[in-house]
Amino acid sequence: MGQEREVEVEGYFQQDSAMIGERVAYILKARYGEGHNIVFPDSTFDFSPFVLLEKKTFMSSTTEGITLDSAIYYVSNFSLEPISFFSIPVFEVFKYDSLIHQPLEASLALKLIIDTIPDELSFRDNNVYQPIDTEFNFPLLIGLLLSLIFIGIGISFFFGKSIRRRWEIWMEKRKYRLFALRWKKAEEEFAAKPDMDHADELLGLWKTYMEHLKDKPFREWTTIEISDFLENKEIIKDFREIEMIIYAGKSGKNIPKACQNLWNICSDTYQQKITATDDRK
Template sequence: MGRIGVFFLFLGLSFSSLAQNVQVEGYFTQDSARLGERVGFVLKARYPETTQLVFPDSSYDFSPLILLEKKTFISKTESGVTLDSAIYFISNFSLEPSVYLSLPVYELSRYDSITFFSNEAELKLKLVLDSIPEQPVFKDNNVYQPIEKNFNWLLAALIAGGVVVLLGGLALLFAKRIKGLFRKNREKLRWIQFERKYKKLAGLLAQNPALELADEVIGLWKGYMESVTGLPFQEWTSSEIADSLDDKDIFKALRAIDMIIYAGKEAKTEEITNYLLEVARTKYQEKLTQIRDERATR
C-alpha cells in the first residue's frame, strides 16, 4: 500500500472515530398533533468539549413543517463531554397521516464542516372528526334572520354635510381664540426648549470657559431674543443690544462673553449667563402678555 493509501486509511479512521464521539438525538414532545397545532421538537447533541457544534436556525428548510420559534439552552459540560439542546416549535399543515423530521448539527473545523443528523422522529396527524356521516342531520331553526338593507347614502351625505357646516361655523367663531392659544402654547414650548439647552451650555461654560462654548451660548441667547422680540439681535453689536433694551448691565455681560470669544480671557460666567437668562425670561413673559392682550381686544 502506497503513501496515498495509508493517508486515506488514517483519514477515514479519524472521521469514523470523530463521528462516534458526536451523538445526536431528536424527538417530538408528543406523538400526534392536530393540523396547525404548535408542537415541540427536541434536538440534543453530546460531543467532546473541544469540538464546536452549530445547531440549525430559521434558514433551514423544515418542510413540510413550518418553524414557529427556536428556544436554546445553556450548554453543560461534565468530564470533558458537552451537552447542547434546543427546542424547535413547529406546526404541521400536511394532510399526510404521518410526517417525519430529522435535523442536522454541524461540526465546524478549520477548512470544512461535518454534518450529523438526528434519528428520524414521527409526528402523526390527529383528526378532529373520525368520520363524516353519510346522511348529515340538520338541526331545525325557526329563528328569522335579519335581511341586510341598502345603505342610505343620501341621509349619510346630509349628516356629513351638516357636521362639516357646524365645524366650519365653530372654526370661524373661535378662530381668533384658537389662534391665540396656539401662539401661546408655541411660545411656551419654544421657551422650555431654549431654557433647557441654555442651562446645559451655561453649565458647561462655567466648568470650561472655552471659546466655542461661549460663542454657542451667546448665539443661542441672541437667536431666542430675536425670535421673541422680532429685533435683529444676531446682527447687532453688544452696545446696540444694550441701547435697544436700555440696560447697561447687558452690555457688561455681553462684553465679558466677547472677551472670552475674541480675547481668550477666562471669566466667571455663571453670574453672567444667569443674568442673560433672566433678561430672556422677562421678554418671554412680555410676549405672553402681548398675546393675551391681543386676544382680549379682538
C-alpha cells in the same frame, strides 16, 4: 464496536395516531452493560417535526449487570403529513468523544376529525330573490358635510380668538423650554471650557432667542444698539465679560454672574410676551 452492540435502544409511541396538536407519549429505553455512560436528550434537543411539551425520567434499574434507563417524552405533532416518523437517540459519552445510539423510527398517523362528505349534497329549498338597495345615500352625506361646516364656522366665530391665543401661548412655552435646555447645556460647556467657540455659541443662542421674542434683528445689532433698545446699560458689562474671550482671549472675572443676567433678561422678556398674548383681545 463491542461496546456499541452492548447498548440497545428502543423508542415507540404509546398510540398509533393523533390529532394535530394532541399530547402524545413517546417512550425511550436504553439497556446497557457496565462501563457505559449513557445520556438522554434534554429540552435543548431538536424534536422537529414534533414539539416537546414535557419530559419525565425514571430511576435506573440494574439486573444481572444490565442497566435499564427509560424516559417518557410528551410531544405534539403539528405536521400535516399523513404519517410522521420520529426517533430520539441516546448519547454514550466518552472522555473526549461521544457516540450516538439511534432507535428505529416510530410512526404516528395523522387523525383528521372530518365528517363524511355525502355523495350528493342537499340544499335548503329557499331560492327566493332578495332585492338589495345598492344606491348610495347622497342626501345624507351632503347633510352631514353641511352640518360639519356650520359647526366649524360656529366654533371659529365664537372661540376662534381664544383657541388661537391658547395655541400661541402653548407654542411659546414649548420654545421656551427648548431654549432653557439648550442654554443650560451651552452654559455648562462654556463654564467647563471657556474658549472662543463656546463663548460665541452662548451669545449666539441668547441673541437668536431674543430676536424671536422681540422680533428685532438682535444678531445684527452691536452691543450698544442692544443696550439702547432694551434700555439696559448693565448688559454692556455682561457682554464684555463673555466677549473678552472672543476678542482678547482672556477670561472675565464675573462670567457666571454675566450668564445669569443674560438668562434673567430672556426669562423676563418671555414672561412679558406670554402675558401680552394672554391679555390680547
